[in-house]
Amino acid sequence: MTxxxxxxxxxxxxxxYLRETVVGDGHRPARTPLRAAQEQAGVPVGRWxxxxxxxxxxxxxxxxxxxxxxxxxxxxxxxxxxxxIEAGRxxxxxxxxxxxxxxxxxxxxxxxxxxxxxxxxxxxxxxxxLGDEETRRVIEAVHERAIVRVLEWIEDEVAVIRYGTDxxxxxxxxxxxxxxxxxxxxxxxxxxxxxxxxxxxxxxxRLDGKWGSIHTTALYENTVAASALYNELVAAEVCEELxxxxxxxxxxxxxxxxxxxxxxxxxxxxxxxxxxxxxxxxLTELEHEYVTAVDDDGEPLFLPVVSERARTKLNQIAxxxxxxxxxxxxxxxxxxxxxxxxxxxxxxxxxADVISSLLAYARAAAAAIRARVAAVxxxxxxxxxxxxxxxxxxxxxxxxxxHLLAEARRHLALVLRGxxxxxxxxxxxxxxxxxxxxxxxxEPKTIxxxxxxxxxxxxxxALSDLPARRPHGPETEPDRQPPTDPGEPAAHRPPGQDTGExxxxxxxxxxxxxxxxxxxxREQLHTAAATVRGRAYDxxxxxxxxxxxxxxxPEPAEAEHDDQEQExxxxxxxxxxxxxxxxxSRTDVExxxxxxERLRHLQDAFTAxxxxxxxxxxxxxxxxxxxxxxxxxxxxxxxxxxxxxxxHRGPGAGH
Numbered sequence: 001m002t003x004x005x006x007x008x009x010x011x012x013x014x015x016x017y018l019r020e021t022v023v024g025d026g027h028r029p030a031r032t033p034l035r036a037a038q039e040q041a042g043v044p045v046g047r048w049x050x051x052x053x054x055x056x057x058x059x060x061x062x063x064x065x066x067x068x069x070x071x072x073x074x075x076x077x078x079x080x081x082x083x084x085i086e087a088g089r090x091x092x093x094x095x096x097x098x099x100x101x102x103x104x105x106x107x108x109x110x111x112x113x114x115x116x117x118x119x120x121x122x123x124x125x126x127x128x129x130l131g132d133e134e135t136r137r138v139i140e141a142v143h144e145r146a147i148v149r150v151l152e153w154i155e156d157e158v159a160v161i162r163y164g165t166d167x168x169x170x171x172x173x174x175x176x177x178x179x180x181x182x183x184x185x186x187x188x189x190x191x192x193x194x195x196x197x198x199x200x201x202x203x204x205x206r207l208d209g210k211w212g213s214i215h216t217t218a219l220y221e222n223t224v225a226a227s228a229l230y231n232e233l234v235a236a237e238v239c240e241e242l243x244x245x246x247x248x249x250x251x252x253x254x255x256x257x258x259x260x261x262x263x264x265x266x267x268x269x270x271x272x273x274x275x276x277x278x279x280x281x282x283l284t285e286l287e288h289e290y291v292t293a294v295d296d297d298g299e300p301l302f303l304p305v306v307s308e309r310a311r312t313k314l315n316q317i318a319x320x321x322x323x324x325x326x327x328x329x330x331x332x333x334x335x336x337x338x339x340x341x342x343x344x345x346x347x348x349x350x351x352a353d354v355i356s357s358l359l360a361y362a363r364a365a366a367a368a369i370r371a372r373v374a375a376v377x378x379x380x381x382x383x384x385x386x387x388x389x390x391x392x393x394x395x396x397x398x399x400x401x402x403h404l405l406a407e408a409r410r411h412l413a414l415v416l417r418g419x420x421x422x423x424x425x426x427x428x429x430x431x432x433x434x435x436x437x438x439x440x441x442x443e444p445k446t447i448x449x450x451x452x453x454x455x456x457x458x459x460x461x462a463l464s465d466l467p468a469r470r471p472h473g474p475e476t477e478p479d480r481q482p483p484t485d486p487g488e489p490a491a492h493r494p495p496g497q498d499t500g501e502x503x504x505x506x507x508x509x510x511x512x513x514x515x516x517x518x519x520x521x522r523e524q525l526h527t528a529a530a531t532v533r534g535r536a537y538d539x540x541x542x543x544x545x546x547x548x549x550x551x552x553x554p555e556p557a558e559a560e561h562d563d564q565e566q567e568x569x570x571x572x573x574x575x576x577x578x579x580x581x582x583x584x585s586r587t588d589v590e591x592x593x594x595x596x597e598r599l600r601h602l603q604d605a606f607t608a609x610x611x612x613x614x615x616x617x618x619x620x621x622x623x624x625x626x627x628x629x630x631x632x633x634x635x636x637x638x639x640x641x642x643x644x645x646x647x648h649r650g651p652g653a654g655h
Contacts, residue, residue: 002121003150003227005220008113008199014074017115021197022046022069024184034066042332044183049148049198051155051176055205056080064180069199072178076108077203077213105203106211113202114219116226118147119195120234122269123261127242129192129340130268131359136337138241139194146233147196150226151179154200158222161204161212170451173204173214185333188323191272192340218453225402228409232421235259239418242359245366245373246418259413263365264358271348282318283311290314366418375416377425383433386411391459398441398458404430437461 008014019028024043028034038045046064053060056079058068068080079085082103089099119125120143128139155177160170179200187193202214235246238261248257249266260269270277290310293301302310331339345352354361386407390399408429412421438457444450 002119003223003230004117005223006115006117007111007216008073008115009110010074010076010112014112017199018066018069018074021115022064022182024182024186025188034069042336043185046180046182048178049181050151050178050200052173052178052204053176055175056178058178064182069180071103072180072201072203073112073199076110077105077112077201079103079105106213109202109213111202111216114200114216116198116200117195118143118150118198118230119193120238121231121258121260122272123264124234124238125192125194126264126268126272127238127261127358127362128194129337130344130355135242135359139238142234142237142241143194143196145237146230147181147198149233150230151177151198151200153229154219154222154226158218158226159204160215160218161206162215163206163210163212167215170215171206174207175205177201177204177214185336192336193272221400222402225406225409228406228413229426231259232409232413235261235413235418236416236420239366240420242363243366244362244418245369246413247365247369248414256410257414259418261362261418262369263362265350265354265361267348267350268344268355268358271344271350278322279315279318282322283315286314286318287311369417373417375419377412377415377421379425379428379432380436382408382411382415382429383437386429387433387437387459391461398456400456401430401434401453404433404438404457408433 008017018034020026022028022034023037024041026041028037028041032040035045046069047060048058048062048064049060053062058080067083071078071082072080075082085103086099089102090096094102120128120139124139128136131139155173159173159177161173163169163171177200179198182197182199184195184197185192200214200219202216203211204214205211239245245262246259247262249260251258287306290302290306291300291304295301306314341355344350344355348355386404390403390407391397394403405426408426411429412426434457437460439460440455441458442450442455
């Protein structure tokens with residue numbers, strides 16, 4: 001995830017941001033003015049952004065001063081010009097208490113803001129760091145535009161102001177939000193890392209002119225969707241401006257592949273991943289300690305396998321243990337770029353001519369991808385993959401609309417390979433998934449549960465009843481590890497221990513199970529063609545170009561038999577020429593290669609999850625109106641009024 005979030009609280013945490021974050025994640029000397037400290041650190045000054053600036057007398061792009069930061073984030077949510085307002089009221093004869101209240105924005109709060117950290121994928125900021133000046137300017141401009149777009153989406157779709165008893169009423173901030181953006185160039189280790197800290201104030205103005213507080217939980221809940229939107233926007237616009245394309249690559253075996261710029265060598269990405277290597281090494285050691293820890297009686301302290309929850313906790317511990325110290329002497333961006341180029345040539349193992357011509361190599365790779373990948377998006381068929389993935393990757397098979405939205409954006413990034421899409425296409429996929437493949441199981445106990453954002457869904461499919469056929473994959477050794485990207489180093493293993501002694505048993509990752517679930521659903525839907533826009537499609541002819549080979553349809557018939565009459569039950573399906581074109585346009589995603597042994601483990605884990613979900617869905621009996629899918633209603637962006645619960649639709653209506 002390339003958008004991180006952290007709450008800013010008045011007091012010690014705000015002082016940390018003022019000492020370090022706003023000066024390029026460095027260290028601000030005591031009694032040094034903010035502007036001087038930023039110049040010494042070699043980072044630009046902060047700038048205001050957001051549609052809510054006009055209500056505070058600020059303008060987009062205006063410089064952020066220390067007094068404004070202190071008032072808005074350090075003084076529990078006061079006006080950025082609170083000092084000026086208070087002085088004017090005192091001069092007019094108001095009492096000190098009344099003058100102080102005049103500079104407040106509603107009630108005082110402890111959590112004064114949220115820090116969003118935006119950073120592009122490694123291959124993009126490598127082009128920014130090692131490319132020419134024109135490439136650097138293009139990527140920085142795209143990065144800034146993507147941040148603005150994501151903030152606008154948060155203002156329109158996510159942010160709500162709570163008011164009334166226990167926050168019973170919620171409205172969108174009609175005037176927008178206020179944020180301070182700080183541009184940074186490098187990581188704590190000194191490696192290139194283009195990223196921005198966007199300090200979003202929790203203060204927002206309602207329609208009646210009063211100031212309220214943004215519900216921070218809603219921001220947390222939509223961070224994944226915001227990250228997916230940012231990634232998609234940055235990749236698509238960079239590819240459009242520079243003539244590039246994206247490709248999926250493996251970072252962690254068994255996890256979701258990430259979209260990187262095609263043609264950027266993996267060795268360069270590994271060169272920037274020094275911190276990731278340190279965390280991975282420490283994590284391996286912590287996992288071994290976890291599964292071998294025993295109490296005084298010799299009994300295991302923890303489970304004999306590492307679950308996803310335990311892995312997440314251990315990863316956080318590893319990140320803290322390996323955190324490097326603050327960077328040393330400040331350098332200008334020009335000096336940083338020169339040093340990064342020299343370091344990459346010297347230590348990355350990538351030839352110097354490749355580094356010097358990185359953009360040309362990426363453009364050549366993009367031309368090859370454009371020639372063999374047909375980026376075709378079918379909303380109805382995309383809804384199948386999105387629903388199946390979200391259903392498996394959420395505990396108990398229950399999810400909200402935001403989960404579908406995040407997955408739809410990831411799906412589009414995987415399919416389009418860096419091409420621009422029409423606005424609102426992600427919402428159309430979500431609407432199709434909700435109306436066709438999802439069952440509303442909301443049982444609200446509060447008014448909040450009636451809101452569109454908090455309605456609870458599950459898939460209509462009774463997955464435990466689906467056929468248990470497995471995709472036909474290559475037969476390999478049971479202990480074969482899933483393939484990784486070329487150049488991926490072997491996992492760290494302490495000296496003196498062989499593979500069998502150090503391998504740590506792990507619960508199969510959720511994305512592995514989601515891939516298998518999607519395959520099972522497609523197999524079931526393959527037997528009954530789904531009618532979409534007046535013609536029947538075979539789901540096996542899905543447009544997703546990155547589908548692994550063993551999940552695709554068998555080879556189509558020979559060309560001389562293409563004109564033969566189609567089989568019964570498949571009338572109106574895609575012609576064989578189109579099927580062949582889709583198959584030949586797929587890409588090789590090594591991350592999704594499923595061996596026979598892994599499929600057996602995944603099938604067992606998936607069957608257990610499906611049984612639990614089937615038990616949950618059994619409580620909801622079909623209604624008479626189950627035959628007619630209920631279309632998903634688009635969220636009301638202005639009033640944001642809670643909806644009344646509608647009738648439940650039967651689990652069989654989606655077939």
